[in-house]
Amino acid sequence: MQGTKLEHWFRGPTPDTIATDGEGFPPVQVIARELRSKTFKYLRLKRDDSTEVTKDPSLRVLIAAANGNGFVNDAAKNLKYKPFYDDGDIPTGQNLTHHLRKSSRESVMRMFREANEQLFKIAARYDYFPEDAEVAIDITHWPFYGDSESDEYIRRTKPGRNYSWAWKYITLAVVGTDTPLILVVLLVRDKSKASKYIRWMLRLSRQHVDIGRVYLDAGTEFYNSDTISTIKHFLNGMARTDLRSSYYSYGVGNLDEDSYYAVGLESDKTVKLRNSGANEPMDDYTYFYTNLHPEEVPPEELGKAYRRRWGIETDFRKIKRDFLAKSGSKNPALRAFYFNFAAHPFNIWTVTNILRAEETGEDLSEGKQVTAGELMQAIEDDPRDLQIPTEPPKTRQVFEDIFDADWAPSDAD
Numbered sequence: 001m002q003g004t005k006l007e008h009w010f011r012g013p014t015p016d017t018i019a020t021d022g023e024g025f026p027p028v029q030v031i032a033r034e035l036r037s038k039t040f041k042y043l044r045l046k047r048d049d050s051t052e053v054t055k056d057p058s059l060r061v062l063i064a065a066a067n068g069n070g071f072v073n074d075a076a077k078n079l080k081y082k083p084f085y086d087d088g089d090i091p092t093g094q095n096l097t098h099h100l101r102k103s104s105r106e107s108v109m110r111m112f113r114e115a116n117e118q119l120f121k122i123a124a125r126y127d128y129f130p131e132d133a134e135v136a137i138d139i140t141h142w143p144f145y146g147d148s149e150s151d152e153y154i155r156r157t158k159p160g161r162n163y164s165w166a167w168k169y170i171t172l173a174v175v176g177t178d179t180p181l182i183l184v185v186l187l188v189r190d191k192s193k194a195s196k197y198i199r200w201m202l203r204l205s206r207q208h209v210d211i212g213r214v215y216l217d218a219g220t221e222f223y224n225s226d227t228i229s230t231i232k233h234f235l236n237g238m239a240r241t242d243l244r245s246s247y248y249s250y251g252v253g254n255l256d257e258d259s260y261y262a263v264g265l266e267s268d269k270t271v272k273l274r275n276s277g278a279n280e281p282m283d284d285y286t287y288f289y290t291n292l293h294p295e296e297v298p299p300e301e302l303g304k305a306y307r308r309r310w311g312i313e314t315d316f317r318k319i320k321r322d323f324l325a326k327s328g329s330k331n332p333a334l335r336a337f338y339f340n341f342a343a344h345p346f347n348i349w350t351v352t353n354i355l356r357a358e359e360t361g362e363d364l365s366e367g368k369q370v371t372a373g374e375l376m377q378a379i380e381d382d383p384r385d386l387q388i389p390t391e392p393p394k395t396r397q398v399f400e401d402i403f404d405a406d407w408a409p410s411d412a413d
Helices: 027-042 055-067 072-079 093-100 105-125 191-205 225-240 268-273 299-323 332-360 372-380
Strands: 133-144 155-160 163-175 182-188 211-216 245-249 261-266 285-290
Touching: 027 055, 027 105, 027 332, 027 372, 055 072, 055 093, 055 299, 055 332, 055 372, 072 093, 093 332, 105 182, 105 332, 133 155, 133 191, 133 299, 163 191, 163 299, 163 332, 182 191, 182 332, 191 211, 211 299, 225 245, 225 261, 225 285, 245 299, 261 299, 285 299, 299 332, 299 372, 332 372
Parallel strands: 133 211
Antiparallel strands: 133 163, 155 163, 163 182, 245 261, 261 285
16 A cells, blocks of 8 residues: 555554564554654754764653753763663763754754654644644743853743743644644744744644634733733723623734724633632733624633633643753753754654554543653653664755745844
């Protein structure tokens, strides 16, 4: 069936899937191995053929670092204790990061687009993309500890434990589904260019999904303080007149006010969770800014739909907790590689669950087939080196027109 339209109906046997003691490898390890072989080849380490350490163990240093919530230096040392590795099979952490620093921010973006595309094809093949997908766009922070002036990409953020500066990543994710996927990740220097990033990310994502709705956070990452202040005055007025919901036409910037609406809705959840009276009348209300006419999509329905935006917040927590290695580097390209690499095994995790559910005939709505921890441990403990080529094969330049567009964000912005 190879080379025919029926090829995807069959999975050929994975080589060396039977251990010498007669026991097969765990299914999650077999599936993860197949997915690594499809995607890792697109990740460029800027090395030549004289490099003795192969790509698969090199990238698994990042996997082990994330799995142990540590740094690559420690992960590389610990991997050498695996019985299937010799001393020369694993690069040092310094050697690995030396090669990763050679990439530009744009080349990092391109290689992960190519790698993730292989996973998106599998999801599409099994009809896991909704017809009118709901996506969320948000900016997440990766705390930075050190000199805030060491790089222009390090920006002030909401203070946390021992930090008030961070790297920022704008991300587009599919939400409202049992198979969340991260479609685009981009390192951000200037959030005032958020509208440019959004247009670009949507254009990239439409190559894979038909987008029905886009959800943005209601905070200052995407709206200016004047807009938020105006809407808050509106909510205070609603509270004083005891309105359950209301809306009015409102244009932000140069937007036509007849096509956009500020919507206010009393939040039952907020009222139930609060133990005392509201500090401000508007505290019991939530608000939305939308191009959906409130008479066609009532505020109550809009509020229920908007809660699906929280899926991207869940994705962020999962990525940072289970898939992201620690780093103290001030190099933006290296940081961009680390965060994009964390989002990539997150996508591998989702597609692993898709393939495993197809094998078992179970519905993913009933729960995950494989946990994130099981996946990461399976990859770290896989005794087989996939012998992935140092550099990937030539690929069609599906992103060339987007990267060359005069409005696309770049390091020169």
